[in-house]
Every structure is written in structure tokens, then in C-alpha cells.
Amino acid sequence: MTAPFLTVVDLRLIEQQLNKILKAKLTSNDQKIVAAVRELAITELRERLTHVDEDIIKEVETIEDTIGAELFFQSLKSYTIPFKSISEQGLQKLFKKDKKLKLPKLETIDWQAISYLSWLDKGTNRQYIVLEKEGEYTALRGVVDAHNPIKGVCSICNQHSVVHLFTATVKGNGDNYTSYSNYICNDSQLCNQRVSDYDKLQEFVARNLI
Ligand SMILES: [Zn+2]
Structure with missing residues (x-):
């Protein structure tokens, strides 16, 4: 199994960019606008998550709705590095x-x-x-x-x-x-x-x- 490589901060960044895409899909009928928002969001992810496998970023591009997003985040759990608990x-x-x-x-x-x-x-x-x-x-x-x-x-x-x-x-x-x-x-x-x-x-x- 791959060692966890996503920090909680990385997850939040993915979540924020994904929410931008989903919001554009919900609020705009213009496919060009949705595509532009998607491209900006994905570019930002690529620039800031250089340590993250390209497959994960590609998967973000394919998510169509909140259910898809939910399943995707569930699948990322095993790759997440938790805050090391303290006593x-x-x-x-x-x-x-x-x-x-x-x-x-x-x-x-x-x-x-x-x-x-x-x-x-x-x-x-x-x-x-x-x-x-x-x-x-x-x-x-x-x-x-x-x-x-x-x-x-x-x-x-x-x-x-x-x-x-x-x-x-x-x-x-x-x-x-x-x-x-x-x-x-x-x-x-x-x-x-x-x-x-x-x-x-x-x-x-x-x-x-x-
Ligand atoms: Zn704050």
C-alpha cells in the first residue's frame, strides 16, 4: 500500500477547488464558463500539489456532483496523513x-x-x-x-x-x-x-x- 502523502491542508485545497467547479456547474448554464472555472481550478491544484499523483488531479476533473465528491473524499482517507495525536x-x-x-x-x-x-x-x-x-x-x-x-x-x-x-x-x-x-x-x-x-x-x- 502507498504511504499516506496528502496532508489535511492538501485535502482542503482539493475540496475548495472542487467546490468552485461544482458551484459553477450549478449556477451557470454556459458550458464555456463551467469549462473555464474547471480549468482554473485544476491548474491551481497542479501548481500547488506538485507532490500529488497526477491521477488524483485527473480524478477531480471527472467529478460531476456532490455525491461523486463525497465518494472521492472517502477514497482519499487512506492517503491522508493525520495530525499526530498528542496526549x-x-x-x-x-x-x-x-x-x-x-x-x-x-x-x-x-x-x-x-x-x-x-x-x-x-x-x-x-x-x-x-x-x-x-x-x-x-x-x-x-x-x-x-x-x-x-x-x-x-x-x-x-x-x-x-x-x-x-x-x-x-x-x-x-x-x-x-x-x-x-x-x-x-x-x-x-x-x-x-x-x-x-x-x-x-x-x-x-x-x-x-
Ligand atoms: Zn481562519
């Missing part, structure tokens, strides 16, 4: 300084559906974000203004969304601290469904590392 102890190690760290309900997480792990401690207004790559975890923590969500563009998924301000304080040289604020999706589950560019996610994390 409560593992999380505690990542956030050593938080003595009373509030943990997320790990048993409810679908590791095949997330590109990053995030949870909020409503008591302290702290939001925790964890990224995983090849078994290595990167952690960051910020203070959020979750009670005042506004409409804006999320710095993680780069889409228009309901967002809140996430402020991370980063230690610089010596005793200097700098705070960075970014708007991110108020709903991290929804955000995870939209992250289709891993570089943007990594850039966000790099800017806010503790």
Missing part, C-alpha cells in the same frame, strides 16, 4: 509555564480533519495553538478578546470570517517583550476546514512563537 501529558510539557493548564477534550478531536490544534480557556481568555510536523510539535499561546468577535480576515486561513483578536507576547533580546496582535477565526474548527495554505499557517505561528 494530555504531551500538552502539559509544551505549556510548562501554565501551572493550571486547561486541556481540550482530546477524545473528541478528529485528527484527520485538523491542520492545527487549538482550544480556549474561557476563564483566563488564553488561546492555545499547537502545530505538528513529522512528530514535532510547535506551541503558541495568546490572549484573546473572544467576547467581541467582528467580521474580518483571518490570519490563519486568510478568509473572510468572524474573527477575534489574538495577542501573543514574544520575548526578544534580554528582557524585552513585544506583543503581536492578529485577527483569527473565532471558531477554530471552522478555520481548520478552511486552511488550504500551510505556508500561511506556518508564517502565523512563526510570528507568534513564545
Whole structure:
């Protein structure tokens, strides 16, 4: 069996491009428009998924409806690299300084559906974000203004969304601290469904590392 080669981010990108094609088919009677949308979507997939087998991209071209799309995504499951699950102890190690760290309900997480792990401690207004790559975890923590969500563009998924301000304080040289604020999706589950560019996610994390 082939080793899994699709990240959750890759899946989201395929899903987004496929949805563009299906939407065009539903809303336009002009076959030329549908063909043009299809071509743009497929070109984008080819450019961004250079590590993905051409057969998969060709299959996207043949999908005609949501049922077809559903079956296709089912078939991709065995090729998907999940977020490597982490234990409560593992999380505690990542956030050593938080003595009373509030943990997320790990048993409810679908590791095949997330590109990053995030949870909020409503008591302290702290939001925790964890990224995983090849078994290595990167952690960051910020203070959020979750009670005042506004409409804006999320710095993680780069889409228009309901967002809140996430402020991370980063230690610089010596005793200097700098705070960075970014708007991110108020709903991290929804955000995870939209992250289709891993570089943007990594850039966000790099800017806010503790
Ligand atoms: Zn987002």
C-alpha cells in the first residue's frame, strides 16, 4: 500500500477547488464558463500539489456532483496523513509555564480533519495553538478578546470570517517583550476546514512563537 502523502491542508485545497467547479456547474448554464472555472481550478491544484499523483488531479476533473465528491473524499482517507495525536501529558510539557493548564477534550478531536490544534480557556481568555510536523510539535499561546468577535480576515486561513483578536507576547533580546496582535477565526474548527495554505499557517505561528 502507498504511504499516506496528502496532508489535511492538501485535502482542503482539493475540496475548495472542487467546490468552485461544482458551484459553477450549478449556477451557470454556459458550458464555456463551467469549462473555464474547471480549468482554473485544476491548474491551481497542479501548481500547488506538485507532490500529488497526477491521477488524483485527473480524478477531480471527472467529478460531476456532490455525491461523486463525497465518494472521492472517502477514497482519499487512506492517503491522508493525520495530525499526530498528542496526549494530555504531551500538552502539559509544551505549556510548562501554565501551572493550571486547561486541556481540550482530546477524545473528541478528529485528527484527520485538523491542520492545527487549538482550544480556549474561557476563564483566563488564553488561546492555545499547537502545530505538528513529522512528530514535532510547535506551541503558541495568546490572549484573546473572544467576547467581541467582528467580521474580518483571518490570519490563519486568510478568509473572510468572524474573527477575534489574538495577542501573543514574544520575548526578544534580554528582557524585552513585544506583543503581536492578529485577527483569527473565532471558531477554530471552522478555520481548520478552511486552511488550504500551510505556508500561511506556518508564517502565523512563526510570528507568534513564545
Ligand atoms: Zn481562519
